[in-house]
Amino acid sequence: xxxTAGCDVGSLTSKAVVMKNRRILGAAxxxxxxxxxxxxxxxxAGVLEQTGLSQKEVACCVGTGYGREKIAFVDQVVSEISCxxxxxxxxxxxxxxxxxxxxxxxxxxKLDPHGNLEKFVTNDKCASGTGRFLDxxxxxxxxxxxxxxxxxxxxxxxxxxxxxxxxFAQADVIKHINARRPVADICAGINTAMANRVxxxxxxxxxxxxxxxxxxxxxxxxxVKALNKxxxxxxxxxxxxxxxxxxxVGAALFALxxxxxxxx
Amino acid sequence: xxTAGCDVGSRTAKAVxxxxxxxxxxxxxxxxxxxxxxxxxxxxxxxxxxxxALEDIQKIIGTGYGQQQIPFxxxxxxxxxxxxxxxxxxxxxxxxxxxxxxxxxxxxKLxxDGRVIRYSYNDKCAAGTGRFLExxxxxLQVDLDEMxxxxxxxxxxxxxxxxxxxxAETEVVSLINEEKDVADxxxxxHCSLSNRVASQVRSLLIxxxxxxxxxxxxxxxxFDAxxxxxxxxxxxxxxxxxxxxxxxxAALIAAxxxx
Numbered sequence: 028x029x030x031t032a033g034c035d036v037g038s039l040t041s042k043a044v045v046m047k048n049r050r051i052l053g054a055a056x057x058x059x060x061x062x063x064x065x066x067x068x069x070x071x072a073g074v075l076e077q078t079g080l081s082q083k084e085v086a087c088c089v090g091t092g093y094g095r096e097k098i099a100f101v102d103q104v105v106s107e108i109s110c111x112x113x114x115x116x117x118x119x120x121x122x123x124x125x126x127x128x129x130x131x132x133x134x135x136x137k138l139d140p141h142g143n144l145e146k147f148v149t150n151d152k153c154a155s156g157t158g159r160f161l162d163x164x165x166x167x168x169x170x171x172x173x174x175x176x177x178x179x180x181x182x183x184x185x186x187x188x189x190x191x192x193x194x195f196a197q198a199d200v201i202k203h204i205n206a207r208r209p210v211a212d213i214c215a216g217i218n219t220a221m222a223n224r225v226x227x228x229x230x231x232x233x234x235x236x237x238x239x240x241x242x243x244x245x246x247x248x249x250x251v252k253a254l255n256k257x258x259x260x261x262x263x264x265x266x267x268x269x270x271x272x273x274x275x276v277g278a279a280l281f282a283l284x285x286x287x288x289x290x291x
Numbered sequence: 292x293x294t295a296g297c298d299v300g301s302r303t304a305k306a307v308x309x310x311x312x313x314x315x316x317x318x319x320x321x322x323x324x325x326x327x328x329x330x331x332x333x334x335x336x337x338x339x340x341x342x343x344a345l346e347d348i349q350k351i352i353g354t355g356y357g358q359q360q361i362p363f364x365x366x367x368x369x370x371x372x373x374x375x376x377x378x379x380x381x382x383x384x385x386x387x388x389x390x391x392x393x394x395x396x397x398x399x400k401l402x403x404d405g406r407v408i409r410y411s412y413n414d415k416c417a418a419g420t421g422r423f424l425e426x427x428x429x430x431l432q433v434d435l436d437e438m439x440x441x442x443x444x445x446x447x448x449x450x451x452x453x454x455x456x457x458x459a460e461t462e463v464v465s466l467i468n469e470e471k472d473v474a475d476x477x478x479x480x481h482c483s484l485s486n487r488v489a490s491q492v493r494s495l496l497i498x499x500x501x502x503x504x505x506x507x508x509x510x511x512x513x514f515d516a517x518x519x520x521x522x523x524x525x526x527x528x529x530x531x532x533x534x535x536x537x538x539x540x541a542a543l544i545a546a547x548x549x550x
Contacts (some may be wrong), residue, residue, distance in 0.1 A: 131458070152453070153416070154455050154456075163457065189414075190415045190416075191415075192415060192416050192417050193417075193457050194417035194426065194456050195394065195422075
């Protein structure tokens with residue numbers, strides 16, 4: 028029985044997963060600090076405490092994410108794209124297209140019928156279409172990001188935005204609030220603008236079903252619903268684990284493969 | 292003959308009254324929530340300054356984002372056409388116009404007769420617009436109008452790696468926390484804004500004279516950085532506030548129409 032771990036150090040959150048063969052024993056998510064090495068150590072300590080294990084008992088650990096090169100205790104580093112693809116495909120075996128929407132970036136990953144990486148596009152230059160967009164809007168609306176999704180469910184008439192730019196959309200939200208538009212409609216409009224921007228990124232990729240969504244924003248049902256509408260299909264949501272852990276799950280699976288000496 | 296132009300933008304509204312071929316007066320105000328109110332307020336201000344009544348003006352042309360809602364405008368004209376007209380009248384040697392407004396940026400190519408050949412318009416991304424400066428002015432707690440002058444004393448050349456205003460703002464907050472000099476940060480921001488706009492201009496193939504219009508032209512830091520970025524002797528409009536160029540163009544077009 029091999030214990031492996033995956034550690035995904037992002038710019039906003041760090042995630043760690045511990046697996047025993049192919050069973051998830053424990054997982055942790057924390058806010059990243061300014062030093063990736065410390066964030067990694069902290070989240071790893073958290074998950075080890077949770078599972079009652081020590082670092083020594085972990086046969087192999089793979090690091091991923093923006094801070095992966097700085098993690099002291101990993102045996103290998105693998106790109107975020109590969110780890111998200113791996114994790115998503117394991118959680119949704121029929122997945123061919125993956126939308127990974129993180130705190131400050133957004134990726135669309137395409138897999139071939141065998142689950143191998145075929146193509147991907149990334150946006151890490153524009154805040155729109157990333158978790159940041161939702162953070163900014165939630166702040167203007169004076170609510171939590173999680174409420175944006177819940178309240179939007181009551182809307183039939185989402186408000187519109189002149190552009191998807193976070194700065195301009197923020198000003199539009201203020202205008203809509205001043206015009207006393209229903210809160211539900213503004214929330215729904217925000218989710219639609221978010222989904223519009225994400226789907227723009229996917230324009231260069233021929234979407235193939237099944238489509239799944241990973242990253243923290245996957246937990247926002249309002250955005251998922253809006254994305255379903257824009258793409259014209261039903262996205263498979265990851266329910267087995269927190270979708271924010273997908274990268275770390277993929278990393279833990281890579282660790283298992285490395286430990287077993289597999290090539291694939 | 293009296294004509295007027297009214298340019299209702301999203302951040303400011305401008306009005307110009309022309310008597311024959313001379314600018315009688317101009318006015319600039321902050322935009323109100325309602326574009327109609329913006330238009331009425333700025334026009335009232337200009338009329339009062341000139342000692343005139345609305346009925347005295349033969350023809351009024353509206354332009355800008357709120358152009359459709361100007362109640363007293365006889366017709367509207369696009370901002371592109373108005374900016375081209377205004378800049379060319381001021382400087383007949385102008386062949387490329389760079390206009391950075393409150394929430395947009397334009398690059399316009401003219402032929403030798405002042406006709407628009409080509410243009411590039413950005414109103415979709417806040418980077419490269421006056422909004423970038425507004426947000427950074429807040430972050431640095433500097434007056435928007437003082438940014439240009441304050442940045443002149445920079446010593447260290449810092450580079451802002453993010454073009455997106457949202458991400459750049461976070462970068463600026465980090466720089467403030469690192470106790471970087473405000474003048475150095477301002478210079479970096481001016482360069483960042485100019486680089487963004489310079490790319491937009493270059494897509495049109497630059498031909499001199501290149502003239503800068505719009506409110507942001509009053510920021511000497513941005514002006515100088517843009518000149519350097521484009522590698523040209525960037526020209527300001529001669530003797531007039533660059534912010535009124537759109538309204539001026541509209542007033543001139545109104546005069547063309549009544550000749």
